[in-house]
Amino acid sequence: MSAEAMVRGGVAERLRTVRWYQQPRWKRLGAMIALALLATMVTGVQGSQRDLFYALEEDFTGPAPWIWLAVTVGVWAVREFAAPQVRTATEAARGAAHGPRAWVRRCWSDRRVRYGVLGGLAVLAVFLPSTVDRYWQTVLVDQIAIYVLVAIGLNVVIGWAGMLDLGFIAFFAIGAYSAAYWTGALPVAPPMELNNFAVIPVAIVTCLVAGVLLGAPTLRLRGDYLAIVTLGFHEIVYLTAKNLDGVTGGTGGAKVDRFSLDLGFWSYEWGVIDPMPYYYLLLGFIAVTVYFFVRLEHSKVGRAWTAIREDEIAAASTGVDTVRYKLMAFAIGASTSGVAGVAYASKVGYINSENFIILLSVLVLAYVIFGGMGSLVGVLFGAAFLVWLPEALRDVVDPKDRYMYLGVLLVIMMIYRPQGVIPSRRRSRELKMAQSGDVDAAPATKPVGGEQS
Template identity: 65%
Template sequence: MSAVDSSKDMTSAASKLRRTAWYQQPRFTRLWAMVALGVLLALVTGEQGNTRDIFFSLKGSLTGGGLWICLAVTVGIWAVREFAAEPVKGLVGMAKSGVGGPMDAVRTRVQADPRLRWGLIVLALVLALWVPSLLSRTWQTVLVDQIAIFALLAIGLNVVIGWAGLLDLGFFAFFAVGAYSTAFWTGRLPVEPPVVLNNFWVIPIAVVTCLITGVLLGAPTLRLRGDYLAIVTLGFHEIIYLVAKNADGITGGPQGARLIPDFSIDFAGIDFKWSIKPLPYWYLLVFFIVLVIILFSRLEHSRVGRAWTAIREDEIAAAANGVDTVRFKLMAFAIGASTSGVAGVIFTSKYGYINPEVFPLLQSILILAYVIFGGMGSIPGVLAGAALLVWLPEALKDYVDPADRYMYLGALLVIMMIYRRRASGPLAVDSAS
């Protein structure tokens, strides 16, 4: 055998070694990944486990029709991705161009015509007041106890994150401050107040208390940035929680405060008392949400709002141009916390009872998720994000086990973070679309 033939044989053998098997090709690698995802989806949505049989969940989830449905969905997505990607992209592009043009025209028309803009705002307000009366008692309660309360909190956190660009992981602690302020000034804590007040008079006091608390938190910590500031706010939440739980002689400890009175009006011949019915509380919350939106919208376009925007975009450049960054960040923390005072008073008055377990750290994380999902810096977006993400677990309660509801919420957040167009502030990421 000649040297040339030997070289050819060696080259052929080497090429065979380098050749990728069919099941190792990227297309089929993605297929195995989607099959594994289908099995995982069947497991997490299948039968719940029990203590008598540790394999009960596996047997129930992997032997029923749910497994084949999950595999059909995931493999179907793979097939569309591999064999119909270009036609699908073309259809999506056509749909975007067909919808985007009219939507941009409508948006431009609304922005240019104040009468149309105010007409839409009035229409939205009328619907917000009228539609809840058509809902069942259960959904009215969800509107008040969760959607409206969290919307009010999200508007406040939007000031901190969306406008000033500060990452706060302990915002729900301000809500606890507002709630315990209500219990104190209505005489339901072990410490007697100087005077027992009506719940309406407690609202401005709770707002001021939350403002002062925001200043006390921000003054020694706002020179920190990024992750360090987030850790400090996280510790602030834990401090508030532990004080509420362990200061028995002040906060009532684990037992909390009971028999907190409802809102009531007795003035100029008007005698009305809020009861357990949710609608009166809904109207009260709508009033305060509209008031806060008006005040914060004016603030956003003021000198303070422009300073917050400068800090959010580039704090070093803002400081170099004469912006007192510490002062304005302190204002953002204090003003953002003010909405928690209102929410805390209304929530506590409706329930009539609070204890430290009402204020877990998870709630702070959820409020942060609502603000990011709706769009940091946008008040309508924050309201929509809070409403949608609070509504989702409630809508799933008849179909999904309570322990699994937040799994779907987490999946929705992951998808949104991957495909959202853009974001600004401390959590900004590049567009993935």
Template identity: 65%
Template sequence: MSATTTARPAMSVAARLRRRRWYQQPRWQRLFAMVVLALVMTQVTGAQGVRGDLFAALQDNFTGTGLWIWLAIFVGIWLVREFLGEPLGRYASLAGRQVTGPARRVGDLVRGNRLYRWGGLALLLAFLIVLPLMVSTFWQQVMVDQVGMYVMVALGLNVVIGWAGMLDLGFIAFFAIGAYSAAYWTGGLPVDPPFEVNNFLAIPLAMVTCLIAGVLLGAPTLRLRGDYLAIVTLGFHEIVYLLAKNWSEFTGGTRGAPGLDRFSVDLGFWSYKWELDPQPYYWLQLGLVVVVLALFLRLEHSRVGRAWTAIREDEVAAAATGVNTVRFKLLAFAIGASTSGIAGVAYASKQGFINPEQFVVLMSVLALSYVVFGGMGSIPGVLLGTAILVWLPERLRDTVDPQDRFMYLGGLLVIMMIYRPQGLWPSKRRQHELKMAETGTGGADALGAQPGGGQA
């Protein structure tokens, strides 16, 4: 028997082993995930369990109409995405190519002319300025207390996660440090400061405090990445939370810090003080966000931003090409933390009261969800993702039980991760990384990458 004859059975066995069964195909794996998600949503949004009968809720939920409604929703999404997504995409692409005449010329003109781009941004800014005049007081409060706050926090977190590729699950700790710094320097804590300052002057002091805290967190954790870094940052949040809760002599403990000063301006000939009306706070937050965005847009395309990108994609390769990874990772922690400190000052001034329970770990998870949903590394994506995911629970306020609102948010995130892991408005580089990962030519997620670029 020849060597060729004996090699054929071995090759056929290897081919059978490499062949993927129908249930191993990505399409059917996604269906399985959607069915499991439907079952989970049925249980978490259905009847609540009782102490005497632990299985009463299971029986009620899985024998009622809720199960079929959730299955219809998620299986319907799967059917549309799997079997109609490609034809609809081709049709949209064909329709886009068929756009001729004035529309295409206007589009090319806008894309190629910087003046038109700045004009579009100016129109968007004008719309955002008049937006609070077009909505009710309730939505004004939502935009100030939640959207404005989380936008600033998410922008800082995007520096750490989206640009530098370091997973941080305790980022809201810096937000708490900024709020308590504002309370301290304005005389709102039991301990008197060396001198009291206005809330506007408390912003740079809070930024410096958060910057130092970011360096203190980053310095001992530089060799960690992925899940290990996430655990350390989560522990850092718990340290800050427990200090705020138990150090009563300094923070006020569980009683918190009431009667905090609000933003005010006194120029001698003119003075103004922010009160309970949310509109002035909205415009103040909008101004702060615009300033931060202008700085971050310059930073993203600078030498520092390119160094962060190199570290996120492959830290070992970045170090081999001369990037000082220690310095730039510390810089990412410091800049992200200081941005969150600005949000903490604005929040403390608006609320007029802070206590430790306002800075629970759920806020860190929400901020991370907003960044991932919008698109890590994409500033427009972070802004859009934050606005949508903050709006959704408030929109469901009148129709969904308060305990279930975030469950709908979780279901939406799962669907997004199955069908669009790059986010709602991803950066071009992030899209390229994911495509490389799908083809097996590179690692897409630096948060879980091993040294050298391999996957965890």
């Protein structure tokens, strides 16, 4: 071997050598330290125009940076060094629980037991909220239940069909403005005024059409390009609602009638003060939506969406009509958000363009990813927990900083549990195979959120 070849071999060997700071463990440590420093700054005191370094001095001379470092580095240390012990203990517990788990599966396969458990959960969902105070009842209705409906619809688009949508709250706005228009609340009079319940199917059809109109020109786009287009769609809807004062009321908004029901022999009107009647109504909407979506997930349509998400080219080569099913995903997901929009407008009684800013689209996307994309149970949990968390911090955290803590939680989740809290079995299996190197080639269609390393 010549000297030149030996030199080349030595250079190549050095390039292939992985330094200690290039190892994934220490990269994660660097990310956690950076997260601690960022959290210190964003949750610290406000800056001063007279002294540019006032905020930095106040933030980093107090105990805040050490508290954040202790939290983030502690999470890193537990995750990196205690993981084998936790995994061993978990596997031992699973082995010990094999018999009881098998017994639970046998019982769960019995339809009577399954329906009994679901009935018990339904009873808890109906009666438990009435035991909390009025503030949390309002949060449960105005925020948690509404955004659970929106998140269920977005899960169809990104969790099942694998299409990244950053403007999903636009369909929520379309549903809300449909309620305002057809109840006669906007400056433009409708051909006929409808009851809020009668507006729901109209809003569903309107959002279906809007979903098709968004999906049709974007079928050739994937990943970041699709996200940019959906972001633009949201801005179109938002700016239209904001600037067309003579049609939408602009920033002045519109006062929307609340739900009412008149059957001739019996009538009822949902009031302003008590939120519980709205809770029962929204609980019914969520139950019906979850039932149909569970059936849809295991149908031919749901399997086609899974095939498209896994590998669109392979799905098309096996006869899946990708154009049709992607349009269906946009339309069905949008229709659920339309129902939520009607419920929201009818509950709060007033809407304007600022109720539908882009931040809401980002938050709903975070709810779906945090809970577990593709998992209905995970999406329900993610939306409920992340809506509850900022409200639970209201007494101990400055209102401007609540979402900073939410951001820290999301960053930690994306580093150590990217599949979500309650992931779908398929998604969890995919990430485990990718991390273990069992997958020889990446799919032709990149997964939502990018490839996992």
